[in-house]
Amino acid sequence: MKQSLSLVTSAFLLMGASNLFAASSIDLSVVGVLTPSACTPALSGGGMVDHGKISMSDLSYDAYLPLATLALSVNCEASTLMAVKSTDNRSGSAWYEYDTESAFGLGFHGENWRLGGYRLLVKNVQVDGAPAPSIESVDGKLWFPATEDQAWQPRWMRSVGAVGEADAIPVPVQNLAMDLTIQTRVRKPRGAITEEVPLDGSATLDIVYL
Template sequence: MKQFLMVSALALAAMGPAMAASSVDVNVKGRITPAACTPALSNAGVVDHGKISRKDLDPHNKPTALPVATLQLRVDCSAPTLIAIKSHDNRAGSSGEESIGQPNFGLGLVNGDTKVGWYLLKTANALADGVGRPMIESNDGAAWSDATHPGLVWQVNGMRALGSIAGGNVAPLPLQVMILDILVETMIVRMQYLPPVGQEFALDGSASLDVVYL
C-alpha cells in the first residue's frame, strides 16, 4: 500500500504543472433584507460617574467598583426580523484588568500608556414585542447558547439576541421590537497603578452596539 501511495503522489506531481489553473474566482455573496432596524439607548448611551475623589477609592490596594448604571436599549424594526446585537470596544487595548482571561471594555489610556480601569456589560429584563424572552449569545452568529444568568458578562465582540426558549438548542427569535436593560459595571484599577497623585484624569470608555441581521 505504501508503494502505491508513493507512486500515485509522484504521478500527480508530474501532472501538476500541465494541469495548473491560470485563474481564480472571486465570489461576492449576501442578501438584501426588506426590514430596517433602528437602535436607541436611554440617556443617549452616556454613563457619567461625575468627579470621583482619589481618597474615595479602595484604600486596601484593591480595584474600586463604582455604582452600577443601567441603560435601556430599544431596537425598532419595520417588520419581524432576525437580529442580534454585537458589542465592540472602541478603546480596545485599554482594559486594566489583571486577570488572564478575555479583556472587558477599557476606559482609555492616560499619559499614553496608563490603564485606569475597565467596565463590564450585562443584560437583563429582555422583551421581544412586549413578551419576556430569554437572552442568548453567540460568537459567530451560527452557534448559540443560553445567556439568561443575570451575572453572565457580555463579552467584547460577542452577539446577544432573544430566543423563544431557555436552555439547550436555542436560536434567535424574529421580533419587531427588542427592549432590554444593559447594566454597566465600572471598575478602577488599584491606586498603585493610577497616574501620579495630584494629576486629574478622565474615564474615557466607549463601546458600539451594532445591529446584526441574521
C-alpha cells in the same frame, strides 16, 4: 507489473496536468442578501453613563463605582433575524483584575496604565412585550444561552431564542428591549497626580442581520 506501473504513472501525469490548469485561474464571488426590513437601535440617556468626579483619596488601589442602567431597544420594520454586536472602542485598555477579558476599557493614564474597565450585564430581555431568553455568539453560527449574571463580552453578539426551547437558536424579532447594567471598576493611577484624570470608556453596538 510493468503495465500497472505505467498506468499509475500516467494517472499521476494526468492529475498533475489537471492541477496545472486549475492553478491558472481563480474565481471571485461577491455575495450578500438584501433585507426588506431595517432595524434601529436606541439607548436611553443618549448612551451616556457619567460617574461624575471620583476622589482619588478614596481609592486605596481600586474601587467599584455605583451601578448604572441604560435601556436598549431595537425596533424593526418587520420580524427580522438579527443580533446586536458589541465593539470596545478602547480595546486593549481594559483592566478588571481576574475578569479583564469580559470588560470594556476606560482608556490609559500615561503611556500604558489601564484605568479600569466596565462590564455589561443584560437583564429583563423582552420581545414584543413578552420575556424572552438571551443567547450569545462570537461568530453568529454557534450560539449559547446567556444568563443575567453573564457579562456581554466585547466582539460578542447577543440575540434572543425561543421561549421554552432548550437549543440556543436565534428567532426573528420586531421589537426587542433589554436593560444594560453597567458595572464600572477603576484603579488608582500610578505616581503623583496633580491634575484630573478622565475616564474615557466608549463602545459601539451594531445591528447584525443573520
